[in-house]
Amino acid sequence: MKRNAKVSTAVIRRLPRYYRHLSELQRAGVVRISSSALGKSMGLTASQIRQDLFCFGEFGQQGYGYKVDSLKEEIGEILGINRGHTVVVMGTGNLGRAIIQNFQFSSNGFRLLAAFDVNPQVVGTKIAGVPVYHADELEAFVAAHPVSVGMLTVSISAAQSVCDRLVNAGVRGIWNFTNHELAISRENVVVESVHFSDSLLTLSYLISQQGETAEEREEELP
Amino acid sequence: MKRNAKVSTAVIRRLPRYYRHLSELQRAGVVRISSSALGKSMGLTASQIRQDLFCFGEFGQQGYGYKVDSLKEEIGEILGINRGHTVVVMGTGNLGRAIIQNFQFSSNGFRLLAAFDVNPQVVGTKIAGVPVYHADELEAFVAAHPVSVGMLTVSISAAQSVCDRLVNAGVRGIWNFTNHELAISRENVVVESVHFSDSLLTLSYLISQQGETAEEREEELP
DNA sequence: TAGATTGTTAATCGATTAACAATC
C-alpha cells in the first residue's frame, strides 16, 4: 500500500482539491461517486483520478465506485490532517489579523497556538482568542510547544530574518504570504508561498490574452 | 514574433515569477543576466527559461544575455501590466479590507476603483481612499466604469451569486478568495482562485511526508 | 448473472532538457 515513493507535485497539488470536492459532496449528502462522475465535476478525466489515487493505495470498489466519506477520510489522512499539526502567526498586521479571524485552521487539521508581533499596542492582547506575544518570545515559545508551521505575514523587509528565526527555532514548514522568495538554510524545512501578485498577474495575462484572441477573431471575419 | 498560439499554463504560471525576480534584480542594480544565471537563482534550467521566452519572441542578445530592464518590461507587457486593467472588491470583511489596505494593485498594473458591501456601517465610507458602495449599486457602477476584474472576498455562501452578478455585469475576470469552486456561466470570463486551504494542506502533506521519510531513514539504519 | 467500475499496465501526449549552429 505504501507505493508513494515519488509522488509528483502535480498529484500533490490535486489532493487538496479532491479533499475539498469530496467535502462538498459529503455536505450535499452524496454517498458514493465514480471516478468518471468526480472527474466530470472537477474537470479531470476518470483515468487521472484513478491514476492519482493509485499512488497511495486502493480506495474504491470495482463495479461500485468510491464511498465519499471514506475516500475523503483517506485523502485527509494522506494530507496529514490528523497529525496534530500546529501553527504560529508571525505578524498581526491587516493580513495576519484577517487570516487569524477568518481562516478555519482547525478544519485543515491545524491548531493555531499563538501570534507574534513587535507592536506594543497588540502584544498582550488576543485576536479571536489567540494570544499575541512579543516577537522576542518566539524561540522560548517554540521550545516549549511543538510548532509545525510558522505563518509569515510580516513586512517584506522583515520576511527573511523572521523566516530564519522560525527555521532555527525548529519549525518544519513556512507558510509564506510575503512577496519575498525565501531562502531556507536548513534541509527538510518546506516553504509554501501564497503569492497574491503572481495570482493577479496570471489573471491579467489571461484576460489580456482573451482580448487578443477576440480581436484576432474579428480580424478574421470577412 | 507572435508565436504564442498556445502557451501552456506551466509557462504562464512562470511568467509572474520571472517578472518578480527581474524586479528584484533591477532593484539590486543588476543590469544584465544570462539564462543560466537567472535559472540558477530561480531553480530552473537555462534551457527552460530560453524555451519559455521563445514562446513570445526574442528578448536577448547572443553572447551577452538579457538586459534586466528591458526583459522585465517585455514580460510586463506580455502579462498585460500596461493595459489599464481595473478591479473592484466585493466584500469588505477582514480579508477584503486587508487586501485593499496592503496589496499594491498599481504595481501589478491594476487600478482599484471601488469596493462593495451590504453592511450599512461601511457603505459610504472609504478604506485606504477607496470608496465603499452598496452592493446594489454594482451593476450601475460597472456600466459607468470599465471594470476588468471583480475580486471576491465575500462569504462562501454569497460567493456564487455575487460572482454571477459580476459576470453578468460584464467583468472579464474573477479573482476568487472564497473557498467555493465557482461555476462561470459565460465563456471568456476567467477565474483565478487563491485557495488558502489548498495551500496549507499542501504544506501539511509535505511536512507529514518529510516525517515519514525521516522515520524510514531511521528504520534503515543498522 | 450482467453491468459497472475499479486497479493497473501500456500508449500517447506534452513539457523539460540537451544540443548546437548562429551571432553578438
Next chain:
DNA sequence: TAGATTGTTAATCGATTAACAATC
C-alpha cells in the same frame, strides 16, 4: 578574433490518457 550566450530544433523524460482484465 575568441568566448559567451542566445534562438531553436531534436531527444528525453514524465504526466496524462487509453485500454482492459479483474471483480464487486
